[in-house]
Amino acid sequence: MNQIKFIRSGLILAITLLLAVGCKRIVNPFEVGTVIARVGETTLYERDLAGIVPAGISSADSLKLVESHVNSWVRKELKRQEAHRLLESSAEDIEQLVEEYRNSLLTRRLEQYYVEQMASDSLFGESDLLQYYESHKGDFKLKGDIVKGRIVAMPKTFRQKAKIKELLKASSAEKQNDLKALCEKNKLQLTELTEWTDFSAFLAMLPTKRNESYRQLLREGVVDDMTDGPVSSYFIITELKTAGSVSPYETVKDMIRWAVDKQRRAEIVRQCDDSLYQRALREQIVEINLNKE
Numbered sequence: 001m002n003q004i005k006f007i008r009s010g011l012i013l014a015i016t017l018l019l020a021v022g023c024k025r026i027v028n029p030f031e032v033g034t035v036i037a038r039v040g041e042t043t044l045y046e047r048d049l050a051g052i053v054p055a056g057i058s059s060a061d062s063l064k065l066v067e068s069h070v071n072s073w074v075r076k077e078l079k080r081q082e083a084h085r086l087l088e089s090s091a092e093d094i095e096q097l098v099e100e101y102r103n104s105l106l107t108r109r110l111e112q113y114y115v116e117q118m119a120s121d122s123l124f125g126e127s128d129l130l131q132y133y134e135s136h137k138g139d140f141k142l143k144g145d146i147v148k149g150r151i152v153a154m155p156k157t158f159r160q161k162a163k164i165k166e167l168l169k170a171s172s173a174e175k176q177n178d179l180k181a182l183c184e185k186n187k188l189q190l191t192e193l194t195e196w197t198d199f200s201a202f203l204a205m206l207p208t209k210r211n212e213s214y215r216q217l218l219r220e221g222v223v224d225d226m227t228d229g230p231v232s233s234y235f236i237i238t239e240l241k242t243a244g245s246v247s248p249y250e251t252v253k254d255m256i257r258w259a260v261d262k263q264r265r266a267e268i269v270r271q272c273d274d275s276l277y278q279r280a281l282r283e284q285i286v287e288i289n290l291n292k293e
Contacts, residue, residue, distance in 0.1 A: 145199035148239040
């Protein structure tokens with residue numbers, strides 16, 4: 001109990017000193033020896049609390065803030081000491097891991113320095129991406145079906161369905177403009193999927209039924225339709241790529257850009273490492289003695 005009282009009185013003294021004269025630093029005659037908390041042989045002093053209490057805060061709030069900080073320190077220190085006690089035999093392994101991690105951070109910093117110094121060598125353009133795509137097509141196989149297409153939703157009683165079907169199937173820009181104009185005039189919902197879309201997402205835009213297969217619709221250039229209550233949907237798949245085929249370039253472009261960038265960086269690091277090694281040999285910094293008997 002005496003120790004607890006001492007610690008709490010130390011806390012109150014510390015807060016009083018920290019709050020004195022606003023945020024100005026005052027001369028503290030107890031700074032060297034004012035003990036706030038102790039865990040075994042490790043001590044937390046008043047000076048270690050400098051800066052944790054902001055200006056303008058009340059004494060009560062300050063006490064809570066400092067107590068929270070001290071309690072956190074005590075728990076962490078207890079855990080650290082317990083780890084030393086129980087895992088003392090692993091200390092050398094831990095030191096080795098710390099050293100390996102430190103060396104890893106340093107070498108990463110050096111590699112980043114290499115790349116920054118040779119930034120022009122890491123640049124690449126569209127032609128480089130296309131070349132990589134052509135050389136690695138086998139790595140870009142589709143896991144699912146993807147499509148492009150158009151969907152028009154209209155009242156079931158709409159009288160120009162044949163015209164909609166005709167315009168949906170047409171591929172010319174003129175006919176597509178006619179389709180847009182017809183839909184706008186009659187307030188029909190036109191959905192144009194000009195980017196590759198998962199077939200499942202395409203089906204989700206239609207009045208499909210759950211747990212029913214629609215693979216028969218996976219065909220190019222054919223206008224199909226579905227009706228759900230008062231609404232009919234006419235649709236067409238204009239382009240199609242099935243699972244297992246090579247992914248279109250535009251769908252994997254970002255992945256290729258990442259791969260090419262990684263490749264360029266790795267080449268820069270390899271060249272710099274080789275240059276460092278050769279220079280060290282020339283300057284006789286490195287000496288290798290192997291028994292070749």
